[in-house]
Amino acid sequence: MRDFPDMIVTFDELEPRSDRTAFHWTLTGTNTGPGGTGKRVRISGYELWKIDSDGLIGESKGHFDAAEYERQLGKRGDD
Numbered sequence: 001m002r003d004f005p006d007m008i009v010t011f012d013e014l015e016p017r018s019d020r021t022a023f024h025w026t027l028t029g030t031n032t033g034p035g036g037t038g039k040r041v042r043i044s045g046y047e048l049w050k051i052d053s054d055g056l057i058g059e060s061k062g063h064f065d066a067a068e069y070e071r072q073l074g075k076r077g078d079d
Contacts, residue, residue: 003036004029012044023047031073041072 007029015022024046045064052058
């Protein structure tokens with residue numbers, strides 16, 4: 001959040017799976033935090049949640065295209 005002060009994360013889809021739930025999201029924001037590139041980023045991904053016996057998120061593993069994220073930030077020199 002420090003790197004993207006104007007960050008917005010939107011809900012795209014909730015996808016039930018056999019023993020987990022995938023929460024699909026899209027993040028948009030401008031990398032203007034400390035040492036930021038000033039580049040605007042729009043990246044989608046998902047969190048794979050395992051719900052515990054209390055109905056709460058007991059485990060969450062995030063997934064997104066890291067190479068695409070780096071490209072949008074302009075850190076690879078090919079933006």
